Amino acid sequence: MDPKVKVELYRTMVLIRSFEETILQHYHADKSPAWDIGAGLIPGEMHLSAGQEPVAAGICANLTASDAITATHRPHHLAIAHGVRMEALAAEIFGRETGLGKGRGGHMHLFDPGTHFSCSGIIAEGLPPALGQAFAFQRRGLPNVVVAVTGEGAANQGAFHESLNLAALWKLPVVFVVEDNDWAISVPRTASTAVPSNAARAAAYGIPGERVENNDVEEVWRVAKGAIKRARSGDGPTLIEVHTVRLWGHFEGDAQAYRNDLEEAKAHDPIEVYAGLLAREGVLDTKGAAKIKEECTKEVASAIDFAKTSPLPDPAGALQYVFA
Amino acid sequence: MDPKVKVELYRTMVLIRSFEETILQHYHADKSPAWDIGAGLIPGEMHLSAGQEPVAAGICANLTASDAITATHRPHHLAIAHGVRMEALAAEIFGRETGLGKGRGGHMHLFDPGTHFSCSGIIAEGLPPALGQAFAFQRRGLPNVVVAVTGEGAANQGAFHESLNLAALWKLPVVFVVEDNDWAISVPRTASTAVPSNAARAAAYGIPGERVENNDVEEVWRVAKGAIKRARSGDGPTLIEVHTVRLWGHFEGDAQAYRNDLEEAKAHDPIEVYAGLLAREGVLDTKGAAKIKEECTKEVASAIDFAKTSPLPDPAGALQYVFA
């Protein structure tokens, strides 16, 4: 594998983590002493993706801005890796008029036509619109593909089944990706899913299914590359499950009392693991890693700064955009 | 296989066909000259099951009235085979106060608490309530099972997936049966389903999947027997697909212009096929078969007579039964 790609994968993961750490900090900064979810510069639910960076980095390295990606309620890592403008992303999270949705959407409802990025707060229900993007690409003879991401909890929702069947039937250029972080809020995978691997579910649609173990960013990259190529060449969808990890709470404020795997999870921070590997391989030394971290921190800081200094929407416009 | 069982399977199929032929006749009798779906003694949509008798006969021979069965918009064969009182069934179809639902339900909404029979006009949406019946049986330590039936078209609805996963996960005593009659109204199976056999979808839930070919009533009986035993012993659900045939239109009035397999279908009338087999095997001769036919015709005639002579509901009671 090209060392440049490796470094890029690493950089993307670090950029995501920098962003999420900064959001985390701002999110909690002004909610105390009586912690109030609706208070502060960033109110509302906040689902951060720390630990799941390998999925975003590995997949999106194979995409261009003409390809589409659909994410879930936990969308930042995919948005960043896919190249959604970080200023507009941050501004949306801060509820500003300069945000992706002019503050109307919020962090679970990010739409960027420029990069065909979208997400939805409803479990598995982002998949059907993703089919439509793929349909449009297919009917127009475009070589673009759609990556449609859900969690392992979502793979038990009806929309998952309907979407896979339809995509397989019509050979739509879609790659389905299941982020298996072992948990759906407090419900462990074993209490939600009758099979140990969602890759097995590909058999129900006659498409290839693959499972990537160990949150391995390079393996994600490799498997995604194959699946995206397959989709691009008109051979239809693939189902990929990645065993990843949720390092933080389901949403911020989640005390995770139900969880006994936290210590272990922390020990498997994929960014540290990958940094170690790249160092051992001689691809990236500590200095190089530090430089990347610094660059990312800067990029994030400037995006957050943009967001914080952008105006809040004027309440007089509250009724706008219901209809085109 | 016990010849008595064979004769019983045959008798059940003949009884169903007699019933359906009689309904067919009454349904069309008073809709002309300007055919009007809302006119006549039996108004509304009418989905008859001619050709699919082997499914009903083969499964229900393994059930008792303490077991539950859930059918679709095409429910008569299963109701009859499961032992729903034919008078009350016919009366409901004729919209009478003596019907299963006092005329409120109609032919797609048949509920018989005595035999735990139910059905629904919404594709695949009869399955989730079936899970609940199974759940109640399981939690109460009863040995009863639920058979949940859908069409092959329905197997692409989200409810199908959710129900199989949940039943497999909780080892509910359910047997899922897909009646593959090749058509969902005018849409052939190949245009709806990404895999050639729904039995393959069992893999997505880690449960056994079996497909019965050739509309073979004895094979249905055998496979259902195994699956029901498995469910009764607490080993969880099985998915069975039966390749059957729809001899008549999707509903009455359907001209079936879209269909090119009608001649072939007619040549495979399962009742004639089975009569031939039983004759060759020496289990049932022409005279025996004729006697069965006669008995069935009588039973049906008396049920229809009951229905036709029962009172229509009093319009004054139209607002009853919204709430208990």
Next chain:
Amino acid sequence: MALTATEAGTRKLSTAKAMVEGIAQEMERDPSIFVMGEDVGAYGGIFSSTTGLLERFGKDRVIDTPISETAFLGLATGAATEGMRPIVELMFVDFFGVAMDQIYNHMAKIHFESGGNVKVPLVLMTAVGGGYSDGAQHSQCLWGTFAHLPGMKVVVPSNPADAKGLMIAAIRDDNPVIYMFHKGVMGLPWMAKNPRAIGTVPEGDYQVPIGSASVVRAGKDVTIVTLSLSVHHCLDVAEELAQEGISCEVIDLRSLVPLDRRTVLESVGKTGRMVVVDEDYQSFGLSGELAAIVAETDPGMLRRPLARVAVPDVPIPYSRPLEQAVLPTHSRIAAAIRKTVA
């Protein structure tokens, strides 16, 4: 292939054929339009809403789907966000519940959530209504449900000319539009036909503006506000009551979202009496909204109590005498009007 049949200037079509004609003309004009749904291809739509389109436009543009409403309604949304203009059919509105999240949390909200950056131009057409003993899961109107939830326009034609004009308007609208056609106005050969289900339809390309009601009969004693199949019942009753000297003004709303408040208020301002005839469930629906519009404008406008002729909050029963008892039939409408003008 005769999608249209011209008869010396005053060409008459059934509502179904008028809808199809509108769709076909638009498909000719705009290659980004496609039609999708269950049995819209070879079958031509269970209620003939797509008859002949497959033969004319081929299977790339007239597409049968699996019974996966969530998947294919969502697909329509996604295709629309990429610039296509889908016309997607939900066979009976009663099935909305298997796909309501796609309809209501996605189709209807994406434009808003994106701050206007993503448009969702599509038509969701669906059959509504009862009266032919199809039971509780196949006979509902449910327009009140859709009108309550913001983000989609809701149109409900009652006759062939409006059906075509509203279809063209819906297709050209940059928003998701629910187009609800009553089976009883389609002019189907296999269902009791309302005589007005066949009517004169202009050949060319024209729009009936979404959000504009139509005063289908002028009168001075009482305002009947209605829509869809009930328009015809109301016109029949109005004709009958004219003999008794009661002058009814009948308003066909044609759209629920946007709702043409002005036409309603002007009429009620004039007659001082309002009867709402609505085949949807009575409570928390259309009749309430109309009452509120009057009450928030000027409660004194109504000189007699409001009368509502709707389905009295009961699932639609199968058996004919029961179903007829709960539907807004001629006799219930007439009785309500007589009482209101008494």
Next chain:
Amino acid sequence: MALTATEAGTRKLSTAKAMVEGIAQEMERDPSIFVMGEDVGAYGGIFSSTTGLLERFGKDRVIDTPISETAFLGLATGAATEGMRPIVELMFVDFFGVAMDQIYNHMAKIHFESGGNVKVPLVLMTAVGGGYSDGAQHSQCLWGTFAHLPGMKVVVPSNPADAKGLMIAAIRDDNPVIYMFHKGVMGLPWMAKNPRAIGTVPEGDYQVPIGSASVVRAGKDVTIVTLSLSVHHCLDVAEELAQEGISCEVIDLRSLVPLDRRTVLESVGKTGRMVVVDEDYQSFGLSGELAAIVAETDPGMLRRPLARVAVPDVPIPYSRPLEQAVLPTHSRIAAAIRKTVA
């Protein structure tokens, strides 16, 4: 395990704890009751509607589900038809669309379709409401949607004592009951708390009858009809306006189906003025139904135009200034009342 905490006679509980107490007391009494939903077990319900139940009743009766609302809501229906009494949670009402067919075509209709032969005794509890920037898919009330469709009772408590009494009544009811609790009245430690989210709750077993509204403040100038969290805003506003000499009567509906028409009509008959405060979407909803009830009884009852303070038919925006602009806030309510009594 302290599900309840007694404090010298006037024991106070949060709404969440009162709900849980009602459920727990009923579960003790009736072994056929079980609780099911996403995160109702170890987590105790995302909005604390089931806290402590797993520890007390074990995992056979307090059951976490996969994210398969259609499957598990339908399961509840089927279990109820076999004589069990499920309490099933839909985490946010906003998710109704993934399972509306189970709710509305099955849960709500089976009793009717069976001619009364099959009962479906269950409680579907669900969190509603916004005000904390959760966006368009997690902030809705949608009670109008459920009240429009026949076959289910709809209860909407606003305070701890009612929450417990309505929960017990809902559990004992032989019909499916939707129990809609606003996140803002639960008394959650992590959300802005309304002071009345904690209140005195009787220890024992009592019911608040479903279908009976409560006059939570008597007054003579204007009738404020409201429910859920808005009750508290209205009481605050009423208190403030009392200083200006405006006497408000505040009605907490508590149930939408059945709707307590009598209490509303008596009050409006007395005050001649009605302001409806409703956190659901404005059109085709509660405010309309209330207007219709008045108009069909006696339109002359209203001496001033109806005022509606509801969400103005727009998806709930994320950003705080926008969300606050569309919710029925103190200032909007006060302005509407002032205008109505002016």
